[in-house]
Amino acid sequence: MRAYDIILKKRKGNKLTKEEIAFFVNSYTKGGIPDYQASVLLMTIYFKGMDDEETANLTEAMMNSGDVYDLSSISGKKIDKHSTGGVGDKVSIILAPLVASAGVVVPMMSGRGLGHTGGTLDKLESIPGFRTNLTKDEFISNLKKINVAMIGQSELIAPADKKLYALRDVTGTIESIPLIASSIMSKKLAEGIDGLVLDVKTGNGAFMKKERDAVRLARVMSAIGKKMGKKVVALITDMEQPLGNTIGNSLEIKECIDVLKGRGPQDLINITLELGAYMLKLAKKVNNAAKGMDILKRHLFDGSAYQRFMEMVELQGGDVRAIDNPLLLPSARYTKELLSEGTGYISKMDTEAIGIASCMLGAGREKVEDKIDPAVGIVIDKKIGDKVKIGERLALLHYNAEDRLAEAYKKLQGAYLISSKRPKKRQLIRRIIMA
Ligand code: URA
Numbered sequence: 001m002r003a004y005d006i007i008l009k010k011r012k013g014n015k016l017t018k019e020e021i022a023f024f025v026n027s028y029t030k031g032g033i034p035d036y037q038a039s040v041l042l043m044t045i046y047f048k049g050m051d052d053e054e055t056a057n058l059t060e061a062m063m064n065s066g067d068v069y070d071l072s073s074i075s076g077k078k079i080d081k082h083s084t085g086g087v088g089d090k091v092s093i094i095l096a097p098l099v100a101s102a103g104v105v106v107p108m109m110s111g112r113g114l115g116h117t118g119g120t121l122d123k124l125e126s127i128p129g130f131r132t133n134l135t136k137d138e139f140i141s142n143l144k145k146i147n148v149a150m151i152g153q154s155e156l157i158a159p160a161d162k163k164l165y166a167l168r169d170v171t172g173t174i175e176s177i178p179l180i181a182s183s184i185m186s187k188k189l190a191e192g193i194d195g196l197v198l199d200v201k202t203g204n205g206a207f208m209k210k211e212r213d214a215v216r217l218a219r220v221m222s223a224i225g226k227k228m229g230k231k232v233v234a235l236i237t238d239m240e241q242p243l244g245n246t247i248g249n250s251l252e253i254k255e256c257i258d259v260l261k262g263r264g265p266q267d268l269i270n271i272t273l274e275l276g277a278y279m280l281k282l283a284k285k286v287n288n289a290a291k292g293m294d295i296l297k298r299h300l301f302d303g304s305a306y307q308r309f310m311e312m313v314e315l316q317g318g319d320v321r322a323i324d325n326p327l328l329l330p331s332a333r334y335t336k337e338l339l340s341e342g343t344g345y346i347s348k349m350d351t352e353a354i355g356i357a358s359c360m361l362g363a364g365r366e367k368v369e370d371k372i373d374p375a376v377g378i379v380i381d382k383k384i385g386d387k388v389k390i391g392e393r394l395a396l397l398h399y400n401a402e403d404r405l406a407e408a409y410k411k412l413q414g415a416y417l418i419s420s421k422r423p424k425k426r427q428l429i430r431r432i433i434m435a
Contacts, residue, residue, distance in 0.1 A: 003027065003037045010044045018057045025061035029160045035167060035368075042164070042173040050178035052220060058178060059224050062186030065160035066153075069136065071107060071192035074143050077283040078105045078192060081275050082184050083199040084217065085117035085174075085207055087355035088242035088380075090252040091199065091272050092120045092150070094259050097308035099276045100148035101299045104283040107143055108150045109158065109187045111165055113364040113372065115174045115207070116355030118252065121152040122363075126250035126330055126374035130318035146311045158187040166368050175207040181220045188225075195231035195282035197275050198222070202430065203240035205351025211236065211430060222435035233278045236431040237271060241349045241384050244268035248363040248377010250329040251398060257326055260306040267428055273297060274429055330375035332398035336405060338412055340388045348417035349384060357415070360408035361399045373400055378412065385423055 001023045010016060016024075024041060027033045050058065071078050079099070083089050096106045110120035110132075121132045132152045134142065142149040153162035161183050168174050168183075188196050198221055201207070202214035218234035225232035244265045246255040258264035259272070277292030286292040299305050314320050322328040358364065362373030379396045382388050394416055399405050 003033045003041070007037065007041050007044060010041065010048055013048050015051060016054055021054065021057045022061040025058070025065055025160045029065045029163060038164070038167055039171045039173070042168060042171060042179065045178060046173045046176045049176070052223065055178040055181055055220060056224050056227060058182040059185045059189070062158060062160040062164070062182055063189045066155070066157045066190065067136065068190050069107070069139070069157065069192035071105070071140065071143065074105055074140065076103070076105050077194045078107050079195045079197070079279045079283045080106060080108050080188055080191065080193045081197040081199065081279060082188055084180055084184065084201050084214075085114055086201045086239045086243055087117060087205040087351045088244050088247045088252065089117065089201070090123060090244060090246075090256050091268070091275060093123060093253065093256040094268070094272050094305070095276050096148050096150055097260070097312055098272065098296055098300055098305035099279045100146060101304040101308040102280060102295050103285060104147065104279055105143055106148045106279070107139065107191045107193060108148070109191045110150060110152060111183075112152070112169070113359070114165065114169050116205075116352050116359060116364070118247065118249065118355075118358075118363065120150065122372055122374070123249045123252050124150060126253055127313060127318040128322055128328070130313060131316050134316065142312070142315050146308060146315065148308065148312050150312065150316070153187055158190045161187050169365060170367055177213070177217050177220055180207060180217060181224060185221055185224045189228050189230070193230060195279075196225055197278045197282065198232060198234040199271070199275055200234050200236050201239040202236055203238050203351065205242065205355060206239035215431065215433065218433050222433065226435045231282050232435040233282060234433040235275060235278065235429055236433065238426050238428050238430060239351060240426060241351055242354055242380055243271065245380045246377065247354060247358045247380070248361070248398065249372065249374040250331065251377040251379060253329055254326045257323055260300070260309050262301045262303075269300070271428055273300070332375040332400050334399050336397045336399065336409060337393050338395045338397065338409065340382075340390055340392045340394050340416075340418065342418040343388065343390045344418045344420045345422045346382050346384050346386050346388060346416060347419040347421065347423040350415040353411050353415040354378065354380075357408040357411040360411060361397065361404050362401065376400055384426060388418060
């Protein structure tokens with residue numbers, strides 16, 4: 001079998017066999033197919049698509065590219081959550097310890113920044129010393145001790161996703177239902193869970209801009225999960241503006257600490273509680289999501305979730321002093337205000353542009369080997385529906401490199417639409433899809 005023939009077959013719009021897909025995934029993971037051929041195949045899949053059977057075969061091949069963990073030695077249901085990617089989406093970092101503090105085992109495998117969106121691993125690694133590359137034994141031991149561990153794909157678990165994810169990040173091949181579905185589901189199925197809550201984002205900051213595409217993605221992922229005997233619930237949620245007020249790695253960790261201390265923005269709190277409530281329901285801790293919300297609110301506001309987060313940081317090698325005192329987290333040398341040029345209401349935000357502006361400051365990668373700057377990003381002062389006056393601050397850019405500022409500033413400046421009419425309030429949770 002040759003990668004060249006597989007590329008040509010897909011280019012002609014034909015369906016790939018299970019064997020061809022497995023050959024591509026295994027050879028690429030082991031270094032037998034170069035990045036240029038893998039990039040072309042990804043782009044061809046982006047344009048020509050894959051049917052449900054091909055997507056399921058791609059997922060299975062990626063899952064089997066490394067170990068598939070057996071967590072049966074840990075008692076209780078193991079439930080995870082995954083987001084399809086958003087701007088300012090830091091939910092996992094609050095949610096995992098919160099749900100763990102309520103008695104559910106949360107083995108969470110996350111990703112790095114992808115395109116204009118941030119990644120949980122990059123955010124966590126802005127905590128000095130925090131390790132996301134736990135060994136299997138450490139992962140299981142931490143889950144037994146505190147119900148939660150947060151790791152990334154590695155050479156051992158879902159290595160195909162690790163490589164393909166990094167390649168998609170820099171080749172414009174992210175927004176594809178089969179590629180997103182297989183990326184998410186392969187790592188989730190490899191981590192030994194019983195159930196999964198999916199946060200499928202839709203809107204101008206999501207990979208699925210249209211709600212009907214988000215619903216289709218949710219259905220494809222749910223069907224793959226169901227086929228593998230996992231319980232899946234998908235929430236379709238709004239990404240027409242950043243989640244919370246911060247974008248950028250350590251800035252987002254600071255906001256997570258705020259929420260875990262019972263403060264922080266309401267949209268971030270609400271979505272976290274809602275997703276967590278479905279995790280509790282899948283774990284059979286409650287029989288309806290409303291009861292789950294009540295339990296989680298208690299654990300968030302009585303400090304249990306914060307305590308669990310501290311324990312997780314400590315067990316994963318992070319410096320807990322930086323959680324106690326966020327001034328010890330990386331912070332940028334300079335800031336620059338973005339001021340409003342009009343008076344009225346914020347009626348639209350180009351969320352993807354805001355994510356790109358943060359990447360331009362150094363929070364994301366342009367090439368696979370790029371190092372991100374954990375300190376840079378954007379703090380948003382005004383969001384949709386807020387009233388602003390000319391000269392009032394819309395956002396604050398945090399930056400380290402002078403030569404990165406101008407382009408990012410211009411991008412951010414173009415991301416706000418101000419009009420005289422107050423826009424309709426946005427609904428954060430748009431739909432819930434049960435498999
Ligand atoms: N999250 C993932 O893990 N993979 C994607 O492709 C998109 C979001």
